[in-house]
Amino acid sequence: MNAFVDALAEQITRTCENGGMLRIVGGDSKAFYGGAPVGDTLSLARHQGVISYEPTELVVTVRSGTPLAELQATLAGEGQMLAFEPPAFGASATIGGTIACGLSGPARPYRGAARDYVLGVNCVNGKGQYLRFGGQVMKNVAGYDLSRVMTGALGTLGIITEVSLKVLPLPEAEQTLCFECTQSDALSRLGEWALQPWPLSGTVFFDGVLRVRLSGSGAGVAAAAAALGGETCAEGADFWHDLREHRLPFFASDLPLWRLSLPPQAPPVALADQQLLEWGGGQRWLVTETQPQQIFAAAAAVGGHAVRFRGGDRANSFQPLDAVGQRLHTGLKAAFDPVGILNRDRLYPEA
Amino acid sequence: MKRENSDSFLHELRQILPAKAVLTAEEELRPYECDGLSGYRELPRVVALPDEVAQVQAILALCQRHRVPVVARGAGTGLSGGATPHSEGLLLSMTRFNRILAVDPVSCTARVQPGVRNLAVSEAVAAYGLYYAPDPSSEIACTIGGNVAENAGGVHCLKYGLTVHNVLAAEVLLMGGESIRVGSEGFDAPGYDLLAAITGSEGMLGVVTEVTLRLLPQPEGAKLLLAAFDTIETAADAVAQVIAAGVIPAGLEMMDNPAIRAAEDFAQVGYPREAAAILLCEVDGTSAEVEQQLETVAAVLRERGADEIRVARDETERLRFWSGRKNAFPAVGRISPDYYCIDGTIPRKQIGKVLKGIASLSEQYGLRVANVFHAGDGNLHPLILYDAGNPGEFERTEQLGGEILALCVEVGGTITGEHGVGLEKINQMCVQFNEAELAQFHAFKSVFDPAGLLNPGKAVPTPARCAEFKALHGRGGESTLSDTPVSGPISEP
Ligand SMILES: Cc1cc2nc3c(=O)[nH]c(=O)nc-3n(C[C@H](O)[C@H](O)[C@H](O)COP(=O)(O)OP(=O)(O)OC[C@H]3O[C@@H](n4cnc5c(N)ncnc54)[C@H](O)[C@@H]3O)c2cc1C
Numbered sequence: 025m026n027a028f029v030d031a032l033a034e035q036i037t038r039t040c041e042n043g044g045m046l047r048i049v050g051g052d053s054k055a056f057y058g059g060a061p062v063g064d065t066l067s068l069a070r071h072q073g074v075i076s077y078e079p080t081e082l083v084v085t086v087r088s089g090t091p092l093a094e095l096q097a098t099l100a101g102e103g104q105m106l107a108f109e110p111p112a113f114g115a116s117a118t119i120g121g122t123i124a125c126g127l128s129g130p131a132r133p134y135r136g137a138a139r140d141y142v143l144g145v146n147c148v149n150g151k152g153q154y155l156r157f158g159g160q161v162m163k164n165v166a167g168y169d170l171s172r173v174m175t176g177a178l179g180t181l182g183i184i185t186e187v188s189l190k191v192l193p194l195p196e197a198e199q200t201l202c203f204e205c206t207q208s209d210a211l212s213r214l215g216e217w218a219l220q221p222w223p224l225s226g227t228v229f230f231d232g233v234l235r236v237r238l239s240g241s242g243a244g245v246a247a248a249a250a251a252l253g254g255e256t257c258a259e260g261a262d263f264w265h266d267l268r269e270h271r272l273p274f275f276a277s278d279l280p281l282w283r284l285s286l287p288p289q290a291p292p293v294a295l296a297d298q299q300l301l302e303w304g305g306g307q308r309w310l311v312t313e314t315q316p317q318q319i320f321a322a323a324a325a326v327g328g329h330a331v332r333f334r335g336g337d338r339a340n341s342f343q344p345l346d347a348v349g350q351r352l353h354t355g356l357k358a359a360f361d362p363v364g365i366l367n368r369d370r371l372y373p374e375a
Numbered sequence: 376m377k378r379e380n381s382d383s384f385l386h387e388l389r390q391i392l393p394a395k396a397v398l399t400a401e402e403e404l405r406p407y408e409c410d411g412l413s414g415y416r417e418l419p420r421v422v423a424l425p426d427e428v429a430q431v432q433a434i435l436a437l438c439q440r441h442r443v444p445v446v447a448r449g450a451g452t453g454l455s456g457g458a459t460p461h462s463e464g465l466l467l468s469m470t471r472f473n474r475i476l477a478v479d480p481v482s483c484t485a486r487v488q489p490g491v492r493n494l495a496v497s498e499a500v501a502a503y504g505l506y507y508a509p510d511p512s513s514e515i516a517c518t519i520g521g522n523v524a525e526n527a528g529g530v531h532c533l534k535y536g537l538t539v540h541n542v543l544a545a546e547v548l549l550m551g552g553e554s555i556r557v558g559s560e561g562f563d564a565p566g567y568d569l570l571a572a573i574t575g576s577e578g579m580l581g582v583v584t585e586v587t588l589r590l591l592p593q594p595e596g597a598k599l600l601l602a603a604f605d606t607i608e609t610a611a612d613a614v615a616q617v618i619a620a621g622v623i624p625a626g627l628e629m630m631d632n633p634a635i636r637a638a639e640d641f642a643q644v645g646y647p648r649e650a651a652a653i654l655l656c657e658v659d660g661t662s663a664e665v666e667q668q669l670e671t672v673a674a675v676l677r678e679r680g681a682d683e684i685r686v687a688r689d690e691t692e693r694l695r696f697w698s699g700r701k702n703a704f705p706a707v708g709r710i711s712p713d714y715y716c717i718d719g720t721i722p723r724k725q726i727g728k729v730l731k732g733i734a735s736l737s738e739q740y741g742l743r744v745a746n747v748f749h750a751g752d753g754n755l756h757p758l759i760l761y762d763a764g765n766p767g768e769f770e771r772t773e774q775l776g777g778e779i780l781a782l783c784v785e786v787g788g789t790i791t792g793e794h795g796v797g798l799e800k801i802n803q804m805c806v807q808f809n810e811a812e813l814a815q816f817h818a819f820k821s822v823f824d825p826a827g828l829l830n831p832g833k834a835v836p837t838p839a840r841c842a843e844f845k846a847l848h849g850r851g852g853e854s855t856l857s858d859t860p861v862s863g864p865i866s867e868p
Pocket of ligand 1: 410411446447448449450451452453454456457458469489510511512513516517518519520521522523524525526527528529530577578579581582583584704705793794830
């Protein structure tokens with residue numbers, strides 16, 4: 025292949041021989057996420073550039089070290105966007121790290137997650153082999169869907185080198201509405217709206233205020249705003265950006281931050297006084313010092329799971345799996361990275 | 376299954392299932408010999424018809440112990456031979472799992488058994504103002520289990536996504552009978568995305584026993600626009616321009632003249648018989664959105680050379696226009712003894728070029744081709760008309776199909792958009808993927824099914840098979856497919 029991939033393969037071989045490990049880094053903006061990174065740094069930050077982008081195809085193919093902000097600016101230049109609104113958590117964030125973490129922003133319930141927009145991934149596995157999965161077309165069922173499996177795998181299965189993503193047109197109009205209410209009021213309103221075809225693109229509740237973002241055609245947004253009532257918020261687009269990037273005062277705490285992913289209609293979880301609900305109730309942020317096992321149990325009890333997001337004990341970042349799940353995970357890791365050198369312990373502690 | 380072992384195997388199987396749920400007589404096995412790809416036929420050793428999950432679990436454990444291959448089957452409408460039986464194996468029919476277990480109109484989800492028919496879901500939830508978005512043309516017959524296994528698409532997938540985008544969770548039994556739950560009722564699940572892994576895995580990783588589907592509120596309104604063009608190229612160009620205008624229609628389908636005529640003769644829906652091509656473009660949303668989008672789309676199509684633009688007057692006419700499209704395969708089936716459906720996907724901008732190429736190949740082979748397809752997604756479905764009764768005609772048909780796929784590959788496309796690899800396209804996999812990639816697929820499968828007993832010989836070719844194929848067809852198998860790597864691979868310039 026090309027010199028870059030060859031160099032990666034060589035570094036992997038050398039690391040295997042030396043009994044070392046590799047810590048894969050894009051912009052290092054999400055070093056806080058998941059298990060503590062170990063190993064020698066392998067940087068992809070210089071593997072940059074858009075390989076192909078044709079707006080009428082709704083597809084962009086890009087090298088993994090390309091800064092997320094740069095990619096977003098390129099798309100915006102053509103009136104398009106990454107519809108899953110990935111959080112960057114820092115100016116240095118790259119698209120490779122974005123896909124490896126698989127995080128999605130406020131629009132997730134309404135437009136889909138990172139994995140829903142991944143069309144293809146090229147990667148180098150733990151054996152130093154350059155592999156290409158998926159493609160650059162909208163529909164492709166040739167072979168197992170390993171590009172989606174790589175999404176959110178935190179680099180434990182392979183080093184993402186290039187990625188193809190589906191993009192969407194930017195909405196013509198956007199408007200945010202505010203409603204003062206209690207959390208259970210908010211949940212029941214959200215439940216009601218989910219049954220109706222409103223052009224929602226974001227919902228969040230905290231400090232007694234429910235905010236709702238509408239996106240779409242000018243006429244559609246105006247009609248929905250009139251029907252839903254509420255007050256038009258002053259904040260607008262900046263608010264949703266700050267929410268996505270965890271820049272609201274809510275997130276400025278020294279206590280551990282937890283993300284609960286629950287069935288949207290799950291009842292309020294009592295673990296913490298400070299809570300912020302997103303995704304129609306499906307994503308709940310908690311600031312709390314409660315023990316991880318207790319949080320995991322509370323999430324599981326209502327059919328969801330929990331992620332320790334910032335602070336606290338990094339070895340307990342993700343919801344424990346059952347025995348069969350654990351066996352499959354260990355097996356999958358070994359199938360891609362038999363020696364176990366890539367981003368070790370980042371997802372689950374490895375034996 | 377070795378003959379000498381089959382008695383004890385069948386004896387044990389009959390302890391799991393009542394006698395009438397175990398079929399072994401040839402005339403009982405016959406209906407299961409093929410799926411929708413009737414060119415490939417095989418009789419299984421035995422057909423099992425369980426109706427409880429515990430039975431499936433016991434069957435899988437039994438087969439694992441006796442090293443008996445298992446092929447799961449839904450409605451058998453698959454078009455790539457994914458459900459073709461294994462001559463030494465057990466065919467596991469899932470059609471008796473046909474209950475909708477729960478509909479939750481608050482969370483907009485439905486829990487269904489895998490044998491539930493696709494359309495039955497939307498019918499059952501319509502009373503709540505909800506529907507299940509993926510709508511394959513086979514929706515009347517195909518099952519949710521088969522949809523998950525193939526990652527089925529439909530005419531509304533352009534806006535609402537494929538099966539993978541509309542399934543929240545699934546219960547899956549692994550080959551030995553162990554049970555796993557993938558996905559969740561929330562928006563994600565911990566660890567690797569096993570739900571994505573199972574979806575589209577062609578029954579190779581596990582048997583799906585229950586599926587939780589995401590339901591959507593029915594749009595306030597939907598309008599269907601029919602545009603007629605006097606050349607294929609102008610119609611193809613218009614497709615790209617609609618997208619360029621920033622509209623994502625709910626559906627954007629194209630039919631060429633042979634398909635229009637066949638559908639019109641079959642269903643009399645009022646298509647313009649003389650048009651070289653028609654586009655069916657549906658927009659949906661709130662009434663305000665629909666009107667605005669309709670205007671945009673109509674303006675683009677007019678500007679791009681549509682001869683005639685009709686908006687379905689009412690719901691009856693809208694459904695009638697769609698029924699012509701959805702019945703296009705059977706309609707084509709009426710004008711030819713047999714037809715063979717190709718499933719290549721290409722970048723939208725290449726539609727005109729590829730359709731032209733198909734037309735000249737069709738002439739060259741003396742075989743008629745009708746095109747009716749998901750234009751918005753670039754997913755082609757050339758239907759090659761042939762007569763299996765004429766000696767050698769099926770072979771020529773397959774060869775023409777291979778050349779069409781080669782053309783798709785050449786322009787940056789893939790060999791299958793939604794029908795799967797199955798048995799049919801297994802050789803082409805040797806061209807689309809290299810040895811290391813195929814080995815990674817096998818290693819992946821082994822994690823779920825170490826003994827390789829679930830649907831063996833499908834979807835991913837063995838290295839030996841590729842070696843044989845390449846030896847027969849020259850390096851890279853150029854005689855059926857060009858040497859260019861298929862889209863799968865993202866190629867560096
Ligand atoms: C006229 C016609 C039109 C079609 N239109 C479309 C279309 O628009 N879009 C589209 O995507 N497809 C289409 N198809 C193809 C086909 O209908 C789909 O692939 C469908 O998803 C197959 O479902 P099935 O229940 O018939 O599965 P089957 O054909 O029985 O099986 C398909 C595969 O799924 C596996 N499988 C079945 N059930 C299970 C289970 N419970 N667990 C694990 N594996 C299982 C089988 O082993 C096999 O590999 C069409 C077919 C026809 C005949």
